[in-house]
Amino acid sequence: MDFLSIGADALWIIALSIMAGGARAAWRRMDAQTLVPMRGNWRLPRNQALILPVLLALLLGVALLWAHRNAADLAYNVIFFGARATLAAIVAMMHLQWLKGALITLDAEGGLKS
Numbered sequence: 001m002d003f004l005s006i007g008a009d010a011l012w013i014i015a016l017s018i019m020a021g022g023a024r025a026a027w028r029r030m031d032a033q034t035l036v037p038m039r040g041n042w043r044l045p046r047n048q049a050l051i052l053p054v055l056l057a058l059l060l061g062v063a064l065l066w067a068h069r070n071a072a073d074l075a076y077n078v079i080f081f082g083a084r085a086t087l088a089a090i091v092a093m094m095h096l097q098w099l100k101g102a103l104i105t106l107d108a109e110g111g112l113k114s
Contacts, residue, residue, distance in 0.1 A: 004077045005068050008084035012061040015088035019057060019095045023050040026099055029112045037105050038098075053098070057091045 027050050030036070036049035044052070064087065068080035106112050 002077055004081040005065075008068060008081050008088075009065065011085050011088045012065070015092035016054065016058060016061065018092045019054045022096055022099050023054055026050060026103060029103070030106065031111075031113065034106065034111050037102050049102075053095050057095065060091065061088070 027046065030046045032046060034046045035043035036046055037043050038049060043049075061084075064080070064084050068077070068084060071077050071080050103112065
């Protein structure tokens with residue numbers, strides 16, 4: 001096991017925990033029947049909308065982990081570390097931006113608990 005791979009794993013764990021924490025905070029502000037805006041006019045029930053992005057990020061992280069662990073030499077390890085570290089931050093920031101927009105929309109519609 002390589003220290004670059006372990007470092008990238010740690011960054012993905014941090015990103016996923018940030019995403020899960022944000023989803024948990026949003027979960028508490030919504031009723032169970034709330035339809036959360038995803039993109040445009042597309043909406044999903046609260047349970048699916050808050051769990052699905054975190055689950056997809058986890059699957060992306062596992063796929064990158066598998067590819068990183070199969071990297072043969074140092075050059076590939078450095079490339080995969082950079083890609084995994086960058087994507088972890090990008091995915092977490094995109095999730096937080098989407099969550100902020102969804103909460104603003106729901107608040108304007110009166111769909112949040114006070």
